[in-house]
Amino acid sequence: MLSAQAVPVVRATLPAVSAAIEEIARTFYRRMFDAHPELLRNLFNRGNQANGQQQQALAGSVVAFAGLLLERPDARPDAMLARIAHKHVSLGVTSDQYKIVHRHLLAAVAEVLGDAVTDAVAAAWDEVYWLMANALTAIEAGLYRDAAVAEGDVWRPMEITERRRETPDVVSLRLRPTDGRPAGTFRPGQYVSVQAELPDGARQIRQYSLSSAPEEGDWRIGVKRVRPTRGRGPEGEVSTWLHEHARPGTVLAVSAPFGDLVLPDEATERGGPLLLASAGIGITPMLGILAHLARVGSARRVVVVHADRSPADHAHRAEQRQLVRALPGARLHLWYEAPGPGPSEASTGLADVRGLDLPDGLTAYLCGPPPFLRTVRGHLLERGVRPEDVHYEVFGPDLGPGHPGRANPR
Known part of the structure; x- marks a missing residue:
């Protein structure tokens, strides 16, 4: 004091x-x-x-x-x-x-x-x-x-073993330590830092959520290419470099996992109901949580919400649906600003959780851009969810109390 x-x-x-x-x-x-x-x-x-x-x-x-x-x-x-x-x-x-x-x-x-x-x-x-x-x-x-590391000594070389294009702007990369040892465990929802050596010699660092389950062995991240907004602003230095140069066999410096948007340590199958709400590339930590719940055979009730610009922009769309189907207590709710042609189970427009059947005692995990977080958090508080039960992460610098989220720039 x-x-x-x-x-x-x-x-x-x-x-x-x-x-x-x-x-x-x-x-x-x-x-x-x-x-x-x-x-x-x-x-x-x-x-x-x-x-x-x-x-x-x-x-x-x-x-x-x-x-x-x-x-x-x-x-x-x-x-x-x-x-x-x-x-x-x-x-x-x-x-x-x-x-x-x-x-x-x-x-x-x-x-x-x-x-x-x-x-x-x-x-x-x-x-x-x-x-x-x-x-x-x-x-x-x-x-x-x-993390069992000395102060500042968080880096180790990891090799890309698989690259997959999820959408025109999102690629997923699987990572494995170059020394042949296991990648190690992490808590579902955490992220790692990735260091990229750019053409001018700078070593720029960005954070990427782990979108795989801890039980899978290798790690997986999703990288959205940051493009200028409405033709203004620079492209993302690291995301652009990874999209253009990162291939199977590329070695990256990757940190130990960190982040506080995580499930509690209690046995997940005995936990209370969850809301996992994401927008855009915010789906990645939610995938890690869903994959973990599926791996342990969780029976808890899970309300899954995702909002995106269109089905074509929805990274890991089929995988998310498959994971929800693997959980008997899970239900998926989708919103697209521009739905694709043909019938769709998704709603049109922005995500609105006010009309959903939300169970009592809900713990909410939110990840996405600040407007999405503010809106969904406000709707949850209106529905009576306690503020301490709403956890969130934003991809971008934490701009203070009026802008909920942790600094996690891509």
Whole structure:
């Protein structure tokens, strides 16, 4: 918790910091990348830096954390920070890198706010930073320990054993360790980081959900090619490289599995009812969960929802239907914005769970773009599902409390 001296200072200055936080974030990244250009080339997502999304994510997390320290001083911040910690360990972030961030972030605050940053203000926000940083490093140390790897040592070479085109924009890749050992287990719903060496020598990293069951042995990921939106913005650097160059025999650096959008450790066949709702490429972690449930012969009730632009854009469509049919308690509900020709069991338009038969005691897992998450989560809360029973993941930087999801850029 904040010290008694820092509380009134942070409370008084939080509005000013909040108003300037995006400029502070831009200044911070500029300063840090000027001093450490290797971080932009080999750690941070260059696409999210170019479009400003990473700055917004930092702004949201810092402001939210400071607000939590003021509003709930005795609360542990672990739940709020868990998603960030999982992302960090999947990138191999180490505790000494927090010192680099500290140096440039506090310098950016002073540069942007100028004379308003007195010694007392600097000390108070220094305290905020280290409370957040130390909480993150403690969570991350536990994640490294659970993964049985040294801090930052998450990478190993894996060979692509199979490539399959699922849709015009999605390919799936099966991965196997090059040393012949088993790929290892993971929790259904987790993701891995993949490092790609690009033509300019940069080693850019992206996260991809594991779409196979842990019991299958090899791992499988789905890669959606990121294209400009309405003709604007850059193509995805890593997704484009993987689509154009990744073939059976290609060796990739792949991290250990991480991520907190997972089924609990309880025996799944004795668990309560589930809602698995996805949109677009958000289907991939849901496939991993469904495949696991099918492997263990789960009898729990599962409501499966998927929304997509059209049947042709629906990656793993036949596989998803097959997995649902393998589960006696599962039912599938589909929505397509542009249904294909001929009769269809899918509804037209955007996903709407308000009219579905949702069992009591439901635990919901959502994955997709922010508008989908906000809509479905809102509908579930209207139906009486408890907020703590709605878990979600977004593919893109976490933009703060108003934009639910964990940073998982493709």
